[in-house]
Amino acid sequence: MTDRKAQLAANLAQVEERIASSCAAVGRKREEVTLIVVTKTYPASDVRILHELGVRHVAENRDQDAAPKATACADLSLTWHFVGQLQTNKVRSVTSYADVVQSVDRAKLVTALSAAAVRGERELGCLIQVALDAESGERGERGGVAPDGVEELAAAIDAAPGLRLGGLMTVAPLAGEYAGRQRAAFDRLMEISSRLRAGHPAANMVSAGMSGDLEDAVAAGATHVRVGTAVLGVRPRLG
Secondary structure, eight states: OOHHHHHHHHHHHHHHHHHHHHHHHTTOOGGGOEEEEEOTTSOHHHHHHHHHTTOOEEEESOHHHHHHHHHHTTTSOOEEEEOSOOOGGGHHHHHHHOSEEEEEOSHHHHHHHHHHHHHTTOOEEEEEEBOTTOOTTOBOBTBOBOGGGHHHHHHHHHHSTTEEEEEEEOOOOSSSTTTTOHHHHHHHHHHHHHHHHHHOTTOOEEEOOOTTTHHHHHHHTOSEEEESHHHHOOOOOOO
């Protein structure tokens, strides 16, 4: 085993233990939570090692990093998640490799994603990014739609050819009433998810929690956690 593979295996084991312990603490089954490894700034070689170690879900937040990496790993059975703020001029590229876009936060983006998915003859899973720091009608500091805009956006995704409404995503806010209160933020997201599922029963994904707060996300009920640093280590940003 190479040094890098041994390092990633050890890190993965630690994250796995954290998820399993968090599930046990609240009476959830481990299989209820999917680990997504966020591989931003890391090379395709790391993605290949992660696949060897059993990882099947990976995420990226910049198309310029993700597109070549996805091409280099096209032979692997992976589900690619796009989690970054997405500009419409990058949509065509992103829809060529992403299976799920977790950062849908405006109607214009829904229209662009739908057109690209239809053109590429693909079905694209979409999560609505909820900004818990946003006022009504505004977007969050780190992207996302205000909670009261979720239903309108859900209806737009539901009606859009080539798109499938998967559920909700959030990033714990750095400002506002939920700043520093990750568990409260994730509990609020679960409330919004419950309301969404009343009208859209299949939209049951809840993506929340990262390296520093995955326990809070699991306790709240998240179905997916997005972990980068705790698996891959700290690496300076490229470029």
